Amino acid sequence: MKILHFGLVAISLAVVQAASCLAAEHPNIVVILADDIGYGDLSCYGATKVKTPNLDKLAAQGMRFTDAHCAAPVCTPSRYALLTGQYPWRHEPARRILSGIAPLAIPLDRLTVPKLVKQAGYTTGVVGKWHLGLGETEPDFNTELKPGPKEVGFDYSFIIPATGDRTPCVYVENGRVVNYDPKDPIQVSYGPKIGMEPTGKENPELLFNQKPSHGHDATIVNGISRIGFMSGGKAARWKDEDMADEITQRAVRFVASHKAKPFFLYFATHGIHVPRFPHPRFRGKSEHGLRGDAIVELDWCVGEIMATLEEQDLHRNTLIIFTSDNGGVMDDGYVDGTQEDGSGHLCNGKLRGFKGSPYEGGTRVPLIACWPGRIPAGKVSAEMVSSVDLLATVAAITGQALPNAAGPDSFDILPALLAEKPELPCRETLTMQANPIAVRRGNWKLIPSVRQANGQARPAELYNLADDLAEKKNLATEHPEKVRELATLLEEMRKSGRSQPGNK
Ligand code: CA
Numbered sequence: 001m002k003i004l005h006f007g008l009v010a011i012s013l014a015v016v017q018a019a020s021c022l023a024a025e026h027p028n029i030v031v032i033l034a035d036d037i038g039y040g041d042l043s044c045y046g047a048t049k050v051k052t053p054n055l056d057k058l059a060a061q062g063m064r065f066t067d068a069h070c071a072a073p074v075c076t077p078s079r080y081a082l083l084t085g086q087y088p089w090r091h092e093p094a095r096r097i098l099s100g101i102a103p104l105a106i107p108l109d110r111l112t113v114p115k116l117v118k119q120a121g122y123t124t125g126v127v128g129k130w131h132l133g134l135g136e137t138e139p140d141f142n143t144e145l146k147p148g149p150k151e152v153g154f155d156y157s158f159i160i161p162a163t164g165d166r167t168p169c170v171y172v173e174n175g176r177v178v179n180y181d182p183k184d185p186i187q188v189s190y191g192p193k194i195g196m197e198p199t200g201k202e203n204p205e206l207l208f209n210q211k212p213s214h215g216h217d218a219t220i221v222n223g224i225s226r227i228g229f230m231s232g233g234k235a236a237r238w239k240d241e242d243m244a245d246e247i248t249q250r251a252v253r254f255v256a257s258h259k260a261k262p263f264f265l266y267f268a269t270h271g272i273h274v275p276r277f278p279h280p281r282f283r284g285k286s287e288h289g290l291r292g293d294a295i296v297e298l299d300w301c302v303g304e305i306m307a308t309l310e311e312q313d314l315h316r317n318t319l320i321i322f323t324s325d326n327g328g329v330m331d332d333g334y335v336d337g338t339q340e341d342g343s344g345h346l347c348n349g350k351l352r353g354f355k356g357s358p359y360e361g362g363t364r365v366p367l368i369a370c371w372p373g374r375i376p377a378g379k380v381s382a383e384m385v386s387s388v389d390l391l392a393t394v395a396a397i398t399g400q401a402l403p404n405a406a407g408p409d410s411f412d413i414l415p416a417l418l419a420e421k422p423e424l425p426c427r428e429t430l431t432m433q434a435n436p437i438a439v440r441r442g443n444w445k446l447i448p449s450v451r452q453a454n455g456q457a458r459p460a461e462l463y464n465l466a467d468d469l470a471e472k473k474n475l476a477t478e479h480p481e482k483v484r485e486l487a488t489l490l491e492e493m494r495k496s497g498r499s500q501p502g503n504k
Contacts, residue, residue, distance in 0.1 A: 026120060026262045026398055027371060028318040030255070030305060031113075031390065033082065033266070034298055035075065035129060035163075035273040038328020039364050040349030041295055049287040049345040050295045054303030055368065058322060062370025063379040063417060069386045070326050071409075072433040073355055073362030075131045075163065078325040078387065079268070080105060083112045083132070083152065085391030085407025089433045090497065093133070099190040100162035100228050102133040104147050111406035113391050114153030117264045120398035125156040125258075127251040128268035131163055134172075141168055141186040141233070144175045154266070158250040164243065165274050165333060167228035169221040170236040171246065179236040186233035193218070193229050200225025210275055210334040224275050224334075240277035243270050248301045252308045259312055264394075267305065268325075271298035274332045288345040291330070291338040316372050319397070323387055324365040329355035352471045358434035358447045359471050369417050376419050383416040384440070386430055392500070393417070408498030429489060429499055439490040445471075446486035462486070 039045060042052045044059040071081030076098045077088030084106060088094040093105040106112065114124040126149050134145045139161075149157035158173045168188045171178040177186065187194050198206050200217035208223035219229045222240055238246070251267045271278075272294035279297060286292025302322060309315040328347025331339040332355070353359030367385065369375055392410035395402045402410075411427040430440040436450040443466040450458050462476040462483050476483050493499045 026122070027374075028262050028309075028314055029117065029122075029264045029394060029397070030309075030318060030320045031082075031264075031266050032302055032305065032320065032322045033079070033128075033268045033387075034322070034324045035268070035270055036326060036329055036332070036355055037272060037295070037298070037324035037366060038347035038349070038354075038361065039351050039366060040346045041272075041328055042366050044368070045366050046349055047345065049343045050292040051286070052295065052299040054299045054306060055322060055366075058302065058306065058320060058370050059368045059378075061372065061377050062320070062368055062375050063381055063419070065367040065369075065381050065383065065385055067382055067384045068323060068365060068367030069363045069384075069430060069432060070324065070365055071363075071386055071388045071431070073326045073357055075129075075273075075325050076105065077433055079132055081386075081388040081409070082325075082390055083114070083266075084110050085113075085388055085410030086110070087388060087409045087431055087433065087493075087499070089431070089437055090408070095433070098131060098133050098162065100166040100168055101138045101188050101190055103135050103137050103139070104133040104151070106132055106152050108147060108151055111391070111403065112153045113394055114264060114266070116153075116391060116394060116400060116402075116406075117262075117398060118153055118155075120400060121261060122398075123156075123258045123261060123263045124154045124266075125254040125263065126154045126266040126268065127158045127254060128160065128247045128266075129163060129270050129273070130157075130159040130161055130268070134161060141170065141172075141177050141188060142180070142182070145172055146175050148172075148175055150175060156254060158247065160238075160243075160247075160270060163273055164240060164270050164277075165216055165227055167219055167221070167226050167230035168233065169226065169230065169238050170233055171238060177233065177236050180233070181235045184232045184234055186236070187231045189229045190227075195219070195229065195231025197231055199229070209277070210336050212333060213331055213335045213339075214333055216274075216333040224277070227333075240275055241279045243277075244279060244297050244301055248304050252304055255305065255308045255314070256312055259314060269298055269301050271295070271301060274334050274336070276334070276336050276338070288343045289337045289341045291336070291341065291347075292343070292345065319369065319371040319374075321367070321369050321390070323367040326355045327351070327353070327357070327361045327363060327365060350470050356434065358432060358436065358438040360465070360469065362434055363432040371417070375417050379419055381416055381419070383413070383425055384427055384430060385413045385416060386427070389413045389427065404502045407500065408502065409500055411500055429493075431490065431493065431499070437490065439486050439493075440465075441486060441489060444482055444486060446483060446490075448487060448490070
């Protein structure tokens with residue numbers, strides 16, 4: 001019996017050791033998703049009025065992409081695609097920007113990046129901006145908020161429920177409002193006003209810093225009026241100037257406390273979304289006003305993560321991916337000096353359009369990937385990639401096959417990351433969901449005809465990005481066959497429910 005028992009223990013130990021060896025081969029994965037950082041906002045992408053030394057270092061140690069995209073030019077749909085590998089226009093609740101009281105937009109039966117890596121033994125965490133909804137119906141911030149990040153696959157969560165410019169202005173950690181006081185219950189409304197608190201519309205004299213330029217005139221929190229009303233939760237309310245410190249501290253703590261086995265951290269910074277309200281120590285640190293200072297603060301956040309990985313001796317086995325959820329924008333609802341900024345800084349470089357636009361300025365964003373010893377250092381890649389590719393790429397990295405229904409628009413871009421030279425590019429087609437949905441095959445891009453708010457149709461636009469990255473020359477009349485080809489491609493993608501061939 002004893003021999004058998006020891007034998008079993010030995011076998012069990014061997015299995016455990018094999019499993020931990022296997023796990024040790026898997027890299028930690030840190031995805032840093034910046035908010036509203038445009039193609040021209042980082043010095044490694046050509047900015048001169050703002051310096052981003054940490055991101056420049058990351059690019060020097062890794063690979064920088066020049067044709068990387070988000071799946072949509074605004075927060076919610078872009079984030080949905082990143083976590084699920086599905087174009088957001090396929091799933092109605094994720095198509096548009098959610099309010100602060102929207103239910104969870106990710107179906108619980110959809111495979112997500114955190115669920116996928118958990119199958120490979122990872123510990124998972126999300127820190128920062130969520131903006132994917134909470135709860136089954138309208139969430140009650142006085143109770144446990146579920147389903148939410150945990151049900152989507154995150155073991156740990158410390159989140160801003162929607163965005164900094166929206167109520168409720170509180171952090172939620174593992175489903176509970178941080179510093180919640182039951183004697184001061186929280187109410188949130190995106191309809192009629194609730195509570196007696198001053199609003200930006202009624203009491204503009206109480207706005208101590210930024211006045212709204214459009215919208216953003218409901219409840220005043222921390223001297224800034226927001227989209228949506230809230231009452232209560234006084235002890236739980238954030239201070240905008242401390243937000244970068246608060247979330248970076250949690251992200252650093254997550255990294256430092258999960259050394260024993262591989263981890264996946266989704267660090268969704270609030271920088272540099274409005275209200276742009278960097279900590280005083282970053283003010284005046286750029287030549288691009290508050291928006292530039294917020295970029296400097298964001299770069300500091302990235303540097304803290306990089307430094308922690310080095311201190312913990314984890315950096316050699318960690319893949320860091322930095323990208324943005326959509327392109328840059330100047331006036332996004334507050335008068336903060338950005339619109340009047342005369343520095344000459346071009347947030348999207350020479351690209352046309354801004355956040356929200358179907359043009360390249362809406363969705364072509366910085367993407368830097370660093371994985372020492374695997375991704376060649378200092379490389380620049382012109383390969384077309386999208387953040388919707390994260391799911392399939394992480395599946396490849398962790399040696400897992402995706403079920404057929406998972407990640408229908410996610411392509412494995414690991415060969416591009418490793419600078420391998422396969423015969424075909426990782427992805428040949430791409431959609432970018434604005435109004436309308438733009439579609440690409442190679443360098444040809446179609447922005448289909450769309451009916452505008454005034455009832456008139458805007459004609460189709462066709463661009464060849466190979467020699468017209470700024471989308472100045474509409475070739476739709478010259479190349480009607482290309483317009484038809486790309487319109488047919490988009491229709492096929494709609495009908496088939498996928499753009500990635502899957503396991504047939
Ligand atoms: Ca955004």
